[in-house]
Amino acid sequence: MNKPPRALLPLGGTLLAFDAAATRRLEARAAAPGPQPSLLMERAGLSAARLARALCPGAQQVSVLCGPGNNGGDGWVAAWHLHRWGVAVTAHALGGESRTSDHRAAMARARAAGVPISNEPQPSAQAELVLDALLGIGLRSAPAGELAHCLRALGQHPARKLALDLPSGLEADTGRDWGAAACTDTLTFLSAKPGLFTGAGRALAGRVWLDELGASFGGEPAVAELASSALLASWRALSPRAQSSHATHKGRQGDLWVLGGAMPGAALLAARAGLHAGAGRVYLDGRLEADSLQPELILRALPAEGPPVGSCLVAGCGWGEGQADRLAELLERNQHLVLDADALNSLAADASLRARLQQRAGRGARTILTPHPLEAARLLQTAVAEVQADRLRCAQALAQELNCTVLLKGSGTVAASPGQRPLINTTGHGALASAGTGDVLAGWLGGLWAQAPSADPQRLAALAAVWHGLAADQLPLGSAPLPASQLVQRMHQLHP
Ligand SMILES: NC(=O)C1=CN([C@@H]2O[C@H](COP(=O)(O)OP(=O)(O)OC[C@H]3O[C@@H](n4cnc5c(N)ncnc54)[C@H](O)[C@@H]3O)[C@@H](O)[C@H]2O)[C@@H](O)CC1
Numbered sequence: 399m400n401k402p403p404r405a406l407l408p409l410g411g412t413l414l415a416f417d418a419a420a421t422r423r424l425e426a427r428a429a430a431p432g433p434q435p436s437l438l439m440e441r442a443g444l445s446a447a448r449l450a451r452a453l454c455p456g457a458q459q460v461s462v463l464c465g466p467g468n469n470g471g472d473g474w475v476a477a478w479h480l481h482r483w484g485v486a487v488t489a490h491a492l493g494g495e496s497r498t499s500d501h502r503a504a505m506a507r508a509r510a511a512g513v514p515i516s517n518e519p520q521p522s523a524q525a526e527l528v529l530d531a532l533l534g535i536g537l538r539s540a541p542a543g544e545l546a547h548c549l550r551a552l553g554q555h556p557a558r559k560l561a562l563d564l565p566s567g568l569e570a571d572t573g574r575d576w577g578a579a580a581c582t583d584t585l586t587f588l589s590a591k592p593g594l595f596t597g598a599g600r601a602l603a604g605r606v607w608l609d610e611l612g613a614s615f616g617g618e619p620a621v622a623e624l625a626s627s628a629l630l631a632s633w634r635a636l637s638p639r640a641q642s643s644h645a646t647h648k649g650r651q652g653d654l655w656v657l658g659g660a661m662p663g664a665a666l667l668a669a670r671a672g673l674h675a676g677a678g679r680v681y682l683d684g685r686l687e688a689d690s691l692q693p694e695l696i697l698r699a700l701p702a703e704g705p706p707v708g709s710c711l712v713a714g715c716g717w718g719e720g721q722a723d724r725l726a727e728l729l730e731r732n733q734h735l736v737l738d739a740d741a742l743n744s745l746a747a748d749a750s751l752r753a754r755l756q757q758r759a760g761r762g763a764r765t766i767l768t769p770h771p772l773e774a775a776r777l778l779q780t781a782v783a784e785v786q787a788d789r790l791r792c793a794q795a796l797a798q799e800l801n802c803t804v805l806l807k808g809s810g811t812v813a814a815s816p817g818q819r820p821l822i823n824t825t826g827h828g829a830l831a832s833a834g835t836g837d838v839l840a841g842w843l844g845g846l847w848a849q850a851p852s853a854d855p856q857r858l859a860a861l862a863a864v865w866h867g868l869a870a871d872q873l874p875l876g877s878a879p880l881p882a883s884q885l886v887q888r889m890h891q892l893h894p
């Protein structure tokens with residue numbers, strides 16, 4: 399008997415995510431020859447039926463939408479169990495002929511047991527709970543015809559919706575949406591799939607549950623690590639404050655420089671964030687006389703020779719255009735550089751700047767880029783939709799090409815560095831969708847880096863994203879956007 403599924407979000411520790419190919423290898427290893435349907439499908443279907451009953455204990459009417467493959471097979475097993483337990487369930491046979499022997503066996507057994515079967519490509523109007531078992535990791539392209547019609551009807555149906563393995567139409571490896579209906583819950587089998595946590599995944603999957611079906615991933619390579627609040631605990635070990643809480647002074651807590659430009663508010667937010675992140679001294683070169691709300695900031699022009707060795711520099715927030723020369727100098731001089739916003743646009747427009755960036759790692763200088771999808775698309779010379787269709791791959795490609803760390807923002811922020819396994823942030827939601835929150839993230843990251851210059855940039859970038867998201871997670875999903883200056887205060891309260 400395998401363990402009951404566990405809710406993955408909010409994620410307490412760290413968890414590895416595996417792609418569909420690894421999941422299939424595991425499936426093949428675990429599938430012992432024997433009577434049909436397979437043991438794994440039996441476990442998956444039973445687990446789904448149990449979760450369905452737990453989520454909606456009093457449901458009078460349940461619809462199970464079954465596709466033609468093994469995802470549909472899981473649905474047939476679940477429908478069979480619900481029927482045996484006396485639940486009024488209707489199974490919908492959709493998507494054409496059975497594609498697998500497991501599917502055929504599961505459907506035949508349900509039919510023989512008297513499970514009511516319908517060919518209607520939509521859930522019953524009275525259904526209080528709908529199980530979406532149309533397509534899983536076998537998804538290849540946009541569902542069409544009957545399946546597309548059914549997904550549209552599902553999207554409009556007011557019932558609670560439980561997706562089996564994945565919301566049908568969501569791509570497991572990427573989080574690309576091919577027309578899935580948003581579900582209230584998703585029970586995923588065998589492995590945590592990256593597509594549930596980035597791109598369209600978070601919005602479509604709802605609460606995510608994992609049932610490993612008694613299998614184990616020993617030896618299989620993971621494609622990503624899911625980052626959670628557990629990363630915050632690691633900050634205690636990295637921060638100088640934790641190492642010497644008595645005999646210390648501001649000069650030991652790290653210096654951060656924030657370089658602003660045409661729109662001083664953006665740099666101001668980044669500087670305030672860096673200060674609240676714990677940097678000992680924060681210098682702001684931002685065309686400002688004073689910040690009466692944050693008098694701790696040291697307003698000073700960056701010296702011609704650059705900031706003192708060991709300090710971290712955040713550049714690009716609110717710069718405006720025409721800063722290529724300034725960026726060229728920074729790329730030559732500074733050891734620890736966080737580049738955001740207009741600095742990224744300057745890089746995208748100028749191959750010689752990109753060449754300078756590529757060379758930095760060779761002399762031990764470190765760079766973290768913090769693009770949102772449009773900035774990443776410009777850097778990769780592609781369209782935003784392409785970036786969003788495969789965020790993991792795009793973040794890794796950009797990190798590889800530019801030889802630096804990339805923090806690709808958006809739902810399921812991805813931290814990638816050349817040759818390292820990327821991290822996907824699992825915290826945060828739409829309350830962060832307001833002007834200036836990106837400046838706060840860049841400044842916070844700079845503030846952390848100033849204190850821990852030898853930390854791994856990829857983990858540090860993921861930590862900043864987790865921290866940023868946790869501040870939003872204190873608010874219910876669907877809350878009004880958080881003004882960026884309030885975000886800084888909330889992040890400060892989360893210091894471990
Ligand atoms: N066989 C087993 O032992 C297990 C299977 N499992 C389930 O099996 C699923 C994978 O099953 P399958 O590989 O059969 O694939 P799916 O059930 O995900 O897809 C069904 C079929 O649809 C086809 N298809 C792909 N895109 C389509 C589209 N846009 N329109 C129409 N048809 C499309 C595929 O070629 C495939 O043959 C997993 O997601 C999981 O739910 C799990 O329960 C674990 C155990």
Ligand SMILES: [K+]
Pocket residue numbers: 469530531532533534561562563564565566
């Ligand atoms: K599904």
